[in-house]
Amino acid sequence: MPPYKKRLKSHELRALDSLNARMELSSKDKQHYAYLEKGYQGELVFDQLTSRLQNDLYILNDLCLEHNKSFFQIDTLIISQQTIYPYEVKNFEGDYRYELGNFYPKLSKDEIKNPLDQLKRSKSLLRPSLKNLGFQLPIEGSLTFVNPNFTLYQAPLNEPIIHPTQLNSLMKKLNDVPSKLTNRHKLLADQLISMHQTDSPYTRLPSYTFNGLQKGTICAVCHSLICSMERREKIVCETCGHEETVDSAVLRSVEELLLLFPDMKITTNIVYEWCRVIESKKQISRILKQNYTLIGFGQWAHYE
Numbered sequence: 001m002p003p004y005k006k007r008l009k010s011h012e013l014r015a016l017d018s019l020n021a022r023m024e025l026s027s028k029d030k031q032h033y034a035y036l037e038k039g040y041q042g043e044l045v046f047d048q049l050t051s052r053l054q055n056d057l058y059i060l061n062d063l064c065l066e067h068n069k070s071f072f073q074i075d076t077l078i079i080s081q082q083t084i085y086p087y088e089v090k091n092f093e094g095d096y097r098y099e100l101g102n103f104y105p106k107l108s109k110d111e112i113k114n115p116l117d118q119l120k121r122s123k124s125l126l127r128p129s130l131k132n133l134g135f136q137l138p139i140e141g142s143l144t145f146v147n148p149n150f151t152l153y154q155a156p157l158n159e160p161i162i163h164p165t166q167l168n169s170l171m172k173k174l175n176d177v178p179s180k181l182t183n184r185h186k187l188l189a190d191q192l193i194s195m196h197q198t199d200s201p202y203t204r205l206p207s208y209t210f211n212g213l214q215k216g217t218i219c220a221v222c223h224s225l226i227c228s229m230e231r232r233e234k235i236v237c238e239t240c241g242h243e244e245t246v247d248s249a250v251l252r253s254v255e256e257l258l259l260l261f262p263d264m265k266i267t268t269n270i271v272y273e274w275c276r277v278i279e280s281k282k283q284i285s286r287i288l289k290q291n292y293t294l295i296g297f298g299q300w301a302h303y304e
C-alpha cells in the first residue's frame, strides 16, 4: 500500500548533495553529510517494507512536529484502528553494545546519542499532540534497526527494540493487527500532515556564497558535477553515464539554486553561469520562459 504521506529528502540533505559537489566540505561536514545520507538510505529500506503492507493502515513517512515550541521528528508513523505506532529508524552498521542504558560502538568508550531516548522524547511529545487533536489512542513505538550487518551486544529485553532479524515479524504483526480505519483516523492523519514542519530547525549547513561555489550541472543520479558537455541536446554524466535532457537539467539547476539561495533573483545570466555547460543563453531563456513567470523589465527582469 502506498504511504499516505511520502518521504522527501530533507532540505538539509539536498543542500549538502549540492554543496558537497560544489565546494570542499570540512571533514566534520563530510561526516555529518555521510551520517544523514546513511540515515536516509535506512529510512528508504524501512519504507520498502511498509509499502508491502496490505492492512487498513495509514503510513506517514517523516513527520517533523512541534509541541510547545519543542520540535520532534518521527521517521515513520503508522496509524491503525486502535493503536499509533511511531518508529525511530536507524541504519547503524557493525557491532555495538548496550551498557547501563547507553549505546557504544562495541570496542569504544564513547557513547553515541541514545536512540531510545530519541524515541522516548518523540513519544512523550506525540501523546499531548494527539490529545490536543482529540485522540487518546495507545502509542506503541519502536526503535528499529534496519541494517542486516548490525549487531547489538547485551541488548535489553525490556526496551522496544526491533533488530534487523525481526523486521519480517514486525511487518507480519502490522499486517495482522485487526484494523478498520474510519473518517476520524483520516482526519487525524490529515491534521498531522498539515502540522508537518518542512524546515527542520536542526538544519546545519556550512557557510557558502554564490561566488565561492563551483559552477556546473549536478548529475541527478550520482550528484557529481558535470562541467563539460559533448552533445548539444543531452547532458551526460562522465561518472555514471546518466543522460538528461537540457530542459530537465536546467530546471533542476534552478531548483537547486533556489534551495541554496532562497532570495536569489533568477535571471538568464545567473542560470547560464550556474549551469556552465549550456552553450546558448537563448536556450536557457526559452526554458525559463516556458516554466516560470517573468517579473519586471529590462535589467531588473527576473523569473519567479
Ligand SMILES: [Zn+2]
Binding pocket: 219, 220, 221, 222, 223, 224, 237, 238, 239, 240, 241, 242
Ligand atoms: Zn552521474
